[in-house]
Amino acid sequence: xxxxxxxxxxxxxxxxxxxxxxxxxxxxxxxxxxxxxxxxxxxxxxxxxxxxxxxxxxxxxxxxxxxxxxxxxxxxxxxxxxxxxxxxxxxxxxxxxxxxxxxxxxxxxxxxxxxxxxxxxxxxxxxxxxxxxxxxxxxxxxxxxxxxxxxxxxxxxxxxxxxxxxxxxxxxxxxxxxxxxxxxxxxxxxxxxxxxxxxxxxxxxxxxxxxxxxxxxxxxxxxx
Amino acid sequence: xxxxxxxxxxxxxxxxxxxxxxxxxxxxxxxxxxxxxxxxxxxxxxxxxxxxxxxxxxxxxxxxxxxxxxxxxxxxxxxxxxxxxxxxxxxxxxxxxxxxxxxxxxxxxxxxxxxxxxxxxxxxxxxxxxxxxxxxxxxxxxxxxxxxxxxxxxxxxxxxxxxxxxxxxxxxxxxxxxxxxxxxx
Numbered sequence: 001x002x003x004x005x006x007x008x009x010x011x012x013x014x015x016x017x018x019x020x021x022x023x024x025x026x027x028x029x030x031x032x033x034x035x036x037x038x039x040x041x042x043x044x045x046x047x048x049x050x051x052x053x054x055x056x057x058x059x060x061x062x063x064x065x066x067x068x069x070x071x072x073x074x075x076x077x078x079x080x081x082x083x084x085x086x087x088x089x090x091x092x093x094x095x096x097x098x099x100x101x102x103x104x105x106x107x108x109x110x111x112x113x114x115x116x117x118x119x120x121x122x123x124x125x126x127x128x129x130x131x132x133x134x135x136x137x138x139x140x141x142x143x144x145x146x147x148x149x150x151x152x153x154x155x156x157x158x159x160x161x162x163x164x165x166x167x168x169x170x171x172x173x174x175x176x177x178x179x180x181x182x183x184x185x186x187x188x189x190x191x192x193x194x195x196x197x198x199x200x201x202x203x204x205x206x207x208x209x210x211x212x213x214x215x216x217x218x219x220x221x222x223x224x
Numbered sequence: 225x226x227x228x229x230x231x232x233x234x235x236x237x238x239x240x241x242x243x244x245x246x247x248x249x250x251x252x253x254x255x256x257x258x259x260x261x262x263x264x265x266x267x268x269x270x271x272x273x274x275x276x277x278x279x280x281x282x283x284x285x286x287x288x289x290x291x292x293x294x295x296x297x298x299x300x301x302x303x304x305x306x307x308x309x310x311x312x313x314x315x316x317x318x319x320x321x322x323x324x325x326x327x328x329x330x331x332x333x334x335x336x337x338x339x340x341x342x343x344x345x346x347x348x349x350x351x352x353x354x355x356x357x358x359x360x361x362x363x364x365x366x367x368x369x370x371x372x373x374x375x376x377x378x379x380x381x382x383x384x385x386x387x388x389x390x391x392x393x394x395x396x397x398x399x400x401x402x403x404x405x406x407x408x409x
Contacts, residue, residue: 008385009381037388043341043395049248049249050256052268056268059269060247060272061240112261112342112346115346116259120260128262147260147262
């Protein structure tokens, strides 16, 4: 096996193949390539893993033995309401310590949101917004990503919107009450938090003009 | 305990094992396929519902992950087909109407290298990405990937090589393993 063939096989992931190991024995250069390929594989293992929601396994296990739909919904709704009421009584929700940092951290965790290219179904967005108590009166153009997320403990609808200048991230957070508009600058991003009739919205973008444009869209196209 | 109950209990136990051992990898695979965490979660649920229905078709537990990935790929293609035919909206809406789950699926660490690699993976062509996912997440051999994708082993090897080469160069151009000369592959 010559060096080129060796490198080709190493980079196709056959790093544990006995023939390759034999071919690398006593050859420092080949051993180095092998080591680099193993390091890359280790990084790939880390990078491809995306942590699932904590309760997904439990829900999957419950899935196939579902009770009849109405009973299940009614039972779950009552249980959820009780748990929520008790929890809210016992543990008042703390104010979000640093929302801009939390938003930025969320974007870093969900980098895919900035590169995804859709297409995103407007109907999905409308349904997700509706579950949070919002109504999208007119579709928001240019949505390239949509996700139902948890940002610093706040349920939110996370959208990425392609604008004329760049891509802006929009978060609708129904449980986060703010009384005044605030702006921030983090790394290379401009950000704005806008109080809504119900909860708040946050916009982040590399372009400050996007903040105005999206704020206008939120105020005109989303109702409660 | 009757025979029926015993069989059901055994099935339940097998199914729970499938969830415990593989749901994380299946969810990751779904995220990369759909590029949408919400859709990925729905897809994983569909996969496991289907797996439960056809659990008797899984002959060996050791094949569990590849069996689930096969279902996942099929369900994803079915969803893409429905969407391209304009039939998706209603079915998906019905599912979403029951969906009250909110969570951040990207709650892993924030190391720069990991991000760079993820970004680079998002830029890979799907023809390169999928064999890589099968190998890294699914533990498939080159022969198994070739069989699943219905291409030759040599083609799989070539795609895996090119994918890793691109990723390696993105990750660190200084230490990346250099490409063989043109015409070798």
